[in-house]
Amino acid sequence: MDKVPSSSQQIAEYAMALDLCSELTLVLDEREVLHRILDIFIALYAPQQIVFWIMEKGSVTTILTHPVSGVTPPQQPDPGRALPETHPTGFRLRIPYKDETIGIIEVGGIAFPDHRERYLSLALDIAGVCGLAVSNARTHSRLEVALSDLMKEYNRSSRLSEELRVVNEELEIRVRERTAELETAMAQLKEEVRQRTADEEVIRSQLDEKTLLLREVHHRVKNNFQLISSMLSIQARKVTDPTLQRVFSDSKNRIRTMAGIHEKLLMAQDLSRIDLNSTVRQIPSNLLSLYRIPPGSVSISMDISSVMVDINTAIPIALILNELVSNSLRHAFPEGRQGEIVLGIRDEQDGLLIRYADNGIGLPQGYDWENADTTGFILVNSLVQQLQGSIGREPGEGTRFLIRLQKAAGESGTLRGTYNQVPE
Numbered sequence: 001m002d003k004v005p006s007s008s009q010q011i012a013e014y015a016m017a018l019d020l021c022s023e024l025t026l027v028l029d030e031r032e033v034l035h036r037i038l039d040i041f042i043a044l045y046a047p048q049q050i051v052f053w054i055m056e057k058g059s060v061t062t063i064l065t066h067p068v069s070g071v072t073p074p075q076q077p078d079p080g081r082a083l084p085e086t087h088p089t090g091f092r093l094r095i096p097y098k099d100e101t102i103g104i105i106e107v108g109g110i111a112f113p114d115h116r117e118r119y120l121s122l123a124l125d126i127a128g129v130c131g132l133a134v135s136n137a138r139t140h141s142r143l144e145v146a147l148s149d150l151m152k153e154y155n156r157s158s159r160l161s162e163e164l165r166v167v168n169e170e171l172e173i174r175v176r177e178r179t180a181e182l183e184t185a186m187a188q189l190k191e192e193v194r195q196r197t198a199d200e201e202v203i204r205s206q207l208d209e210k211t212l213l214l215r216e217v218h219h220r221v222k223n224n225f226q227l228i229s230s231m232l233s234i235q236a237r238k239v240t241d242p243t244l245q246r247v248f249s250d251s252k253n254r255i256r257t258m259a260g261i262h263e264k265l266l267m268a269q270d271l272s273r274i275d276l277n278s279t280v281r282q283i284p285s286n287l288l289s290l291y292r293i294p295p296g297s298v299s300i301s302m303d304i305s306s307v308m309v310d311i312n313t314a315i316p317i318a319l320i321l322n323e324l325v326s327n328s329l330r331h332a333f334p335e336g337r338q339g340e341i342v343l344g345i346r347d348e349q350d351g352l353l354i355r356y357a358d359n360g361i362g363l364p365q366g367y368d369w370e371n372a373d374t375t376g377f378i379l380v381n382s383l384v385q386q387l388q389g390s391i392g393r394e395p396g397e398g399t400r401f402l403i404r405l406q407k408a409a410g411e412s413g414t415l416r417g418t419y420n421q422v423p424e
Contacts (some may be wrong), residue, residue, distance in 0.1 A: 013122060021129040030137035037095070037130045039066050041107055043120055047090060049107025053077060055103050056138075077104050084120055087115050091120040093367070097131035098323075127259040150154060194224040199285075228255055231301065249290070254319060256286065273308040279318055280304055284325050284341065291329045299340045300332060316383040317354070323376045324356050324401065332360020332399060339398075351389075362398050 027033050028056070040050055049065040051073045063073055077083075078093070083104065084093035090108040094101050110119060187314050284300040309346045325341060333339040337360070344355040363369060382393045387405050394400040 002076075007281065010118070012046060016201060017126050018124060019045075021126050021133075023134045024129065025136070027133065027136055028140040030134065030141055031134045033137045034062070036135070037105075038066055041105065041123070041132070042066055044122065044231055045090075047107045047112045050108070051106045054134075055101055058101070062333075074106065077106075084124060086116050086120060089116075091116050091123065093127055094118065095127050095131045095134065097128075097135040100135075102134045103129045141319045149413040183346055185213060252324060273313060274314040276307045276309050276314060276317065277304045279314055280345065282322055283318060283322050284343070287322070287325050287329055291326075293329060295335070297336060297338055301340065301342045302344070304343070305393065307345065307347045309353065313387065315404075316387055317352075320380050320383050321354075321356070321381050321404070327376055328358040328360060328399065332358045334361065337361075351404060351406040354405070355394075355401075356403070357394070357396065357400040359398040378393070 017040070020036075020043065024033065024036050027036060034052065034054055038050060041047070041050055047066070050064075051062050052064040053073075054062040054064065054077065060076055065073060084091060086092075087108070090106065090113070090301050092104065092106040095103040095105060105123075107119075107123070110116060112119075170173050175419065270384065281302060284302070288300075300320065321343065325343075328339075328341055338357050342355070342357045344353075346353045346355075370381060372378065381391065384403060384405075389403055389405040391401055391403045
């Protein structure tokens with residue numbers, strides 16, 4: 001019959017268990033902790049065999065046995081099975097930590113199997129310490145991994161910081177260099193702006209001076225035209241031949257037309273551009289006064305676009321219209337006949353379209369106006385050719401002409417001519 005352990009023996013067992021467990025809590029390696037747990041159960045119970053199922057998150061990860069070889073582990077226990085429990089030669093219990101099962105240990109073939117209940121009680125008392133030790137070891141392992149990751153991250157951050165520092169230093173150097181370049185460029189730009197401003201002031205001053213001189217030239221040209229007109233008037237008084245008087249009168253009228261254009265330039269802000277509308281409109285009224293046409297006997301209708309031209313175009317156009325209107329007033333309405341003159345100027349994409357018409361008696365039958373020997377038509381044809389234009393008669397009552405003037409190449413809104421090339 002088995003000997004019953006005395007109370008002193010129980011105290012010794014608890015003392016030994018306490019001593020073994022106190023050393024267990026100092027171990028931080030999980031594998032070593034597990035083997036020490038196995039050694040504690042061997043030391044306390046001297047069993048013939050032990051099977052230790054180590055679990056994590058409800059699944060068995062490792063199985064330790066005593067002895068190491070020659071033991072066939074029983075079927076894996078059901079984690080949901082109620083423990084602890086005893087069997088004829090030993091017991092089975094959980095190694096817990098809080099609500100988690102760290103492992104299941106089964107002890108078999110213990111000494112004094114009749115006292116397995118007391119042995120189980122002792123095992124239950126140390127199971128919590130064993131579970132705490134395993135949990136501490138696992139926590140320590142996770143902390144080591146986390147620390148290793150932190151060290152790696154720290155090292156990586158240190159490298160990045162160093163790289164960033166180098167990049168910042170390089171960037172600062174580049175910024176200083178670029179700033180210096182920009183300051184130099186800005187200083188050069190300011191100097192260039194100052195120089196250009198000074199040059200513009202000089203050019204503006206010279207332009208104002210030249211504009212003033214050009215206005216003076218136009219003023220003197222206008223005065224010279226008026227002087228020539230006065231001289232022709234004086235000379236005409238000494239002539240009794242009607243033909244010569246008409247020649248003098250036509251010449252004075254042409255000179256007055258050219259003088260009027262120079263007068264327009266004197267009043268214009270831009271000396272390079274003349275408003276053709278305002279220039280042409282004064283021609284018929286001047287001629288009606290010159291030829292003493294009774295008021296209301298000849299009406300003038302004008303439809304003229306606002307077109308800007310230079311002086312070398314304005315003077316030829318004005319002279320052409322001066323000749324056509326003069327011809328109508330002298331010949332188209334004999335014996336006080338009522339009449340009408342229609343003048344239209346339209347700005348088209350490729351040039352000017354000039355329509356002139358009167359409802360008079362028309363040109364004489366068979367009259368070759370293109371090869372005429374009269375000064376008026378010679379002047380009209382020459383001026384149209386000079387402006388690189390074309391002139392043609394249109395069918396209808398009276399006398400009708402259609403004149404087309406082309407714009408110069410590269411010009412989008414002005415026409416150019418050279419009236420000083422008109423043959424004498």
